[in-house]
Amino acid sequence: MVTMxxxxxxxxxxxxxxxxxxxxxxxxxxxxxKKPKEPMPPLKDWLPSVALGWLxxxxxxxxxxxxxxxxxxxxxxxxxxxxxxxxxxxxxxxxTGDLLxxxxxxxxxxxxxxxxxxxLLTVWLGYAQPDVAGxxxxxxxxxxxxxxxxxxxxxxxxFEIAARRKS
Amino acid sequence: xxxxxxxxxxxxxxxxFFTSIxxxxxxxxxxxxxLMYGLKSFGYFLLALLSIGWLMRLGHG
Numbered sequence: 001m002v003t004m005x006x007x008x009x010x011x012x013x014x015x016x017x018x019x020x021x022x023x024x025x026x027x028x029x030x031x032x033x034k035k036p037k038e039p040m041p042p043l044k045d046w047l048p049s050v051a052l053g054w055l056x057x058x059x060x061x062x063x064x065x066x067x068x069x070x071x072x073x074x075x076x077x078x079x080x081x082x083x084x085x086x087x088x089x090x091x092x093x094x095x096t097g098d099l100l101x102x103x104x105x106x107x108x109x110x111x112x113x114x115x116x117x118x119x120l121l122t123v124w125l126g127y128a129q130p131d132v133a134g135x136x137x138x139x140x141x142x143x144x145x146x147x148x149x150x151x152x153x154x155x156x157x158x159f160e161i162a163a164r165r166k167s
Numbered sequence: 168x169x170x171x172x173x174x175x176x177x178x179x180x181x182x183x184f185f186t187s188i189x190x191x192x193x194x195x196x197x198x199x200x201x202l203m204y205g206l207k208s209f210g211y212f213l214l215a216l217l218s219i220g221w222l223m224r225l226g227h228g
Contacts, residue, residue, distance in 0.1 A: 069192050076188040086171040139178040150189040157193035
């Protein structure tokens, strides 16, 4: 199938008159099918850096000797979380009910949890902010979740570096 | 823990700043590309912030 598509693509390249939308689609499919799917790297290559990256934001990058990027990620995630706390944001507890409630509370909890050591320390030290009205509290809640989501991006980056998909 | 009281604009600006740093660091391949992407991302955040802010103000009348 791949060979046939490749041959069709070559033929179309030689005769531009055949470049109809259908031919373009065939060409696109041939180009797409040529890309082999990257195999999953062994677990021991990436798990330590991703796990450390979760626990300490930027830690995965430190483990992989990307110190400047690790420092930037650590500062960005830590300051986002710290501002969230100083704005008295709310930490989500997983709660189920209707679909929207489940998505917001479980998603928010996972977002909070992704901050790693910052979330764990905050809970262990007894931070419990009730949900009150006000734009500053609202921003604080969003900052706390965003810190976790930024750390997820950092963990994905650490995975790609550990898997040698990027430098 | 001290409490901070930020305006909408200040809070959104801080959000844009930290998010742009992370987006710049994780997205591109060279340091120059990372810096440019971070600045561009921050600029887009700012643009969206001001545009939507004005839109809401004008919408309210």
